[in-house]
Amino acid sequence: xxxxxxxxxxxxxxxxxxxxxxxxxxxxxxxxxxxxxxxxxxxxxxxxxxxxxxxxxxxxxxxxxxxxxxxxxxxxxxxxxxxxxxxxxxxxxxxxxxxxxxxxxxxxxxxxxxxxxxxxxxxxxxxxxxxxxxxxxxxxxxxxxxxxxxxxxxxxxxxxxxxxxx
Amino acid sequence: xxxxxxxxxxxxxxxxxxxxxxxxxxxxxxxxxxxxxxxxxxxxxxxxxxxxxxxxxxxxxxxxxxxxxxxxxxxxxxxxxxxxxxxxxxxxxxxxxxxxxxxxxxxxxxxxxxxxxxxxxxxxxxxxxxxxxxxxxxxxxxxxxxxxxxxxxxxxxxxxxxxxxxxxxxxxxxxxxxxxxxxxxxxxxxxxxxxxxxxxxxxxxxxxxxxxxxxxxxxxx
Amino acid sequence: xxxxxxxxxxxxxxxxxxxxxxxxxxxxxxxxxxxxxxxxxxxxxxxxxxxxxxxxxxxxxxxxxxxxxxxxxxxxxxxxxxxxxxxxxxxxxxxxxxxxxxxxxxxxxxxxxxxxxxxxxxxxxxxxxxxxxxxxxxxxxxxxxxxxxxxxxxxxxxxxxxxxxxxxxxxxxxxxxxxxxxxxxxxxxxxxxxxxxxxxxxxxxxxxxxxxxxxxxxxxxxxxxxxxxxxxxxxxxxxxxxxxxxxxxxxxxxxxxxxxxxxxxxxxxxxxxxxxxxxxxxxxxxxxxxxxxxxxxxxxxxxxxxxxxxxxxxxxxxxxxxxxxxxxxxxxxxxxxxxxxxxxxxxxxxxxxxxxxxxxxxxxxxxxxxxxxxxxxxxxxxxxxxxxxxx
Numbered sequence: 001x002x003x004x005x006x007x008x009x010x011x012x013x014x015x016x017x018x019x020x021x022x023x024x025x026x027x028x029x030x031x032x033x034x035x036x037x038x039x040x041x042x043x044x045x046x047x048x049x050x051x052x053x054x055x056x057x058x059x060x061x062x063x064x065x066x067x068x069x070x071x072x073x074x075x076x077x078x079x080x081x082x083x084x085x086x087x088x089x090x091x092x093x094x095x096x097x098x099x100x101x102x103x104x105x106x107x108x109x110x111x112x113x114x115x116x117x118x119x120x121x122x123x124x125x126x127x128x129x130x131x132x133x134x135x136x137x138x139x140x141x142x143x144x145x146x147x148x149x150x151x152x153x154x155x156x157x158x159x160x161x162x163x164x165x166x
Numbered sequence: 167x168x169x170x171x172x173x174x175x176x177x178x179x180x181x182x183x184x185x186x187x188x189x190x191x192x193x194x195x196x197x198x199x200x201x202x203x204x205x206x207x208x209x210x211x212x213x214x215x216x217x218x219x220x221x222x223x224x225x226x227x228x229x230x231x232x233x234x235x236x237x238x239x240x241x242x243x244x245x246x247x248x249x250x251x252x253x254x255x256x257x258x259x260x261x262x263x264x265x266x267x268x269x270x271x272x273x274x275x276x277x278x279x280x281x282x283x284x285x286x287x288x289x290x291x292x293x294x295x296x297x298x299x300x301x302x303x304x305x306x307x308x309x310x311x312x313x314x315x316x317x318x319x320x321x322x323x324x325x326x327x328x329x330x331x332x333x334x335x336x337x338x339x340x341x342x343x344x345x346x347x348x349x350x351x352x353x354x355x356x357x358x359x360x361x362x363x364x365x366x367x368x369x370x371x372x373x374x375x376x377x378x379x380x381x382x383x384x385x386x387x
Numbered sequence: 388x389x390x391x392x393x394x395x396x397x398x399x400x401x402x403x404x405x406x407x408x409x410x411x412x413x414x415x416x417x418x419x420x421x422x423x424x425x426x427x428x429x430x431x432x433x434x435x436x437x438x439x440x441x442x443x444x445x446x447x448x449x450x451x452x453x454x455x456x457x458x459x460x461x462x463x464x465x466x467x468x469x470x471x472x473x474x475x476x477x478x479x480x481x482x483x484x485x486x487x488x489x490x491x492x493x494x495x496x497x498x499x500x501x502x503x504x505x506x507x508x509x510x511x512x513x514x515x516x517x518x519x520x521x522x523x524x525x526x527x528x529x530x531x532x533x534x535x536x537x538x539x540x541x542x543x544x545x546x547x548x549x550x551x552x553x554x555x556x557x558x559x560x561x562x563x564x565x566x567x568x569x570x571x572x573x574x575x576x577x578x579x580x581x582x583x584x585x586x587x588x589x590x591x592x593x594x595x596x597x598x599x600x601x602x603x604x605x606x607x608x609x610x611x612x613x614x615x616x617x618x619x620x621x622x623x624x625x626x627x628x629x630x631x632x633x634x635x636x637x638x639x640x641x642x643x644x645x646x647x648x649x650x651x652x653x654x655x656x657x658x659x660x661x662x663x664x665x666x667x668x669x670x671x672x673x674x675x676x677x678x679x680x681x682x683x684x685x686x687x688x689x690x691x692x693x694x695x696x697x698x699x700x701x702x703x704x705x706x707x708x709x710x711x712x713x714x715x716x717x718x719x720x721x722x723x724x725x726x727x728x729x730x731x732x733x734x735x736x737x738x739x740x741x742x743x744x745x746x747x748x749x750x751x752x753x754x755x756x757x758x759x760x761x762x763x764x765x766x767x768x769x770x771x772x773x774x775x776x777x778x
Contacts, residue, residue: 033531049520050520057527065534068538125517168764178704180700183703186448197453
């Protein structure tokens with residue numbers, strides 16, 4: 001728990017809080033990006049270079065852009081007149097608590113993340129590749145199939161619209 | 167084949183790139199303040215007033231008839247007639263422009279003033295560096311700044327100036343011959359009248375056409 | 388003598404660090420390296436602007452700027468003074484904070500990319516194990532900065548420019564990444580230092596650069612196209628097409644902020660050219676072993692400058708693409724070819740070295756290129772333009 005960790009924690013939590021509190025949707029999206037960046041810095045601070053850079057590449061480079069595009073293309077970026085709190089805040093709170101409980105449960109049950117295990121393994125890219133192609137090949141393939149089907153779905157949606165236009 | 171056109175285009179630009187270092191004909195840029203190309207004879211930029219002889223004020227061909235002022239499409243010419251007449255370079259009494267200003271910022275170089283002038287007094291200059299740092303006074307050129315000698319006119323538009331001079335000389339000769347004939351006739355008439363009864367009707371008669379078209383008598387149109 | 392010159396900057400860095408206590412030395416070493424990057428590449432940028440203008444002029448049979456200083460070489464100084472002293476106009480309706488922060492974010496992201504580039508032997512700021520990934524992560528961050536600039540200006544041209552820029556950069560980033568992955572597959576490392584080392588051996592005086600292999604050649608061509616699109620250079624300069632969008636996403640920027648965008652664009656060009664040289668042209672290694680005595684950083688800078696010259700040359704030659712041509716080219720031509728290139732790189736890895744391997748891989752790639760180009764041109768996806776005239 002050094003100073004660097006606290007700086008990163010403040011960045012991450014600040015970004016997440018700002019994403020909730022800000023009124024402008026695009027501002028919220030940018031604040032989420034800040035939270036992503038803070039998370040990536042956390043990974044880097046823990047010595048997980050690959051995960052950290054992948055976090056930046058995927059979340060800042062792709063997910064944030066996707067979110068921002070979705071906001072711009074679907075509704076106006078003007079600020080809404082209503083308050084910060086959504087009318088469905090109770091449901092949101094329950095869902096958030098449930099997700100937090102699941103995450104906390106899994107982290108507490110994972111042996112390597114407990115405070116006792118302080119040895120940080122030096123993981124290089126080759127090992128990650130070996131792991132992905134070895135023991136974790138099934139999850140990787142499942143994710144790949146999922147993404148491919150999503151891609152095909154997106155193409156079909158786009159094609160359908162085009163035919164309707166013509 | 168895809169990409170073929172790109173390679174061709176790249177070769178062309180490469181040829182231009184290296185060629186511009188080798189052959190001077192490729193670089194057609196005139197580096198203006200240092201290098202200049204001579205102005206074309208038919209170039210026209212801004213009017214000037216022609217004067218004959220050495221003294222610009224005395225020799226101005228303009229007689230303040232104000233035709234150009236009326237014809238000027240953007241109305242950028244301002245003329246004030248003189249109250250008294252003044253002998254021009256030939257010694258003939260003429261009205262002259264007490265004020266003749268042209269606004270550079272309004273003038274559109276249409277040359278209509280030149281075309282309507284019956285006295286070949288206003289011509290187009292080829293000088294184009296008219297920029298000034300004084301927005302108001304500097305752009306309103308008075309008659310002194312506008313005056314250019316006939317020699318200058320010859321130097322910028324030699325062909326046109328020669329034609330104008332020939333025409334002027336012809337008209338002058340014609341007028342002189344006419345005046346001579348009129349004088350002879352007047353003399354004859356006067357003599358005849360003197361023989362009949364001595365009156366002074368002869369002199370206003372010869373004066374009236376001269377003031378009606380006074381310059382045709384003086385310079386010829 | 389030459390070996391000393393090769394390491395002169397490293398020695399200099401350690402000499403400067405020698406003045407401070409040992410505990411502070413790592414920080415000072417890093418700082419000196421950062422200062423080196425922040426000084427050298429913007430200086431190169433200044434030089435490039437004048438070379439670009441002169442070069443473009445020569446391509447069009449003009450002289451180019453030649454007024455300020457000898458042969459016009461002080462032109463960037465004049466431009467810099469102008470940019471610094473100009474009024475900084477911010478639109479009234481603009482999102483002031485985002486408008487202010489986006490050029491900074493962009494410039495920082497672009498500068499970060501230089502951190503992993505091996506500029507010479509032992510001359511990289513950090514040798515990350517995932518260096519290439521770091522580079523692409525930084526490149527991805529610059530997209531967000533571009534979007535922020537366009538969105539915060541509250542200007543339709545800016546927003547359109549930003550949308551175009553982001554769409555284009557995302558599309559071509561895939562190609563950029565996948566064409567580099569072939570190199571990573573071959574080297575077995577994401578570290579740029581290791582990639583350079585893998586290429587800096589010589590057979591008969593010729594280097595083992597990846598560009599001399601079939602997959603490397605095609606990979607490099609695809610990389611070059613994607614890099615041009617990534618840096619918004621002509622013919623992929625749709626995001627700032629001045630005939631349509633004024634200046635694209637930085638329309639509403641003036642004065643020094645404009646200069647920052649301008650600089651970020653050129654620095655991105657340098658870094659992407661440097662990465663290309665590192666991946667396919669052996670980074671700082673000499674083109675023939677006989678010339679190895681020349682300091683490594685000279686080779687790197689020379690390779691980058693050659694790439695910049697090609698950038699300028701292409702800019703002087705090709706007209707701007709249309710949006711649909713851009714997207715068709717990326718997704719229907721370049722991306723399939725990149726994926727095939729990746730497979731061929733795998734094939735290359737498992738075939739025995741020799742002429743056969745070279746011929747087989749080359750034949751596959753060339754065949755695919757010809758086939759795809761033919762099909763694409765027949766369907767008028769790209770290739771010669773067809774014109775339709777109004778009745």
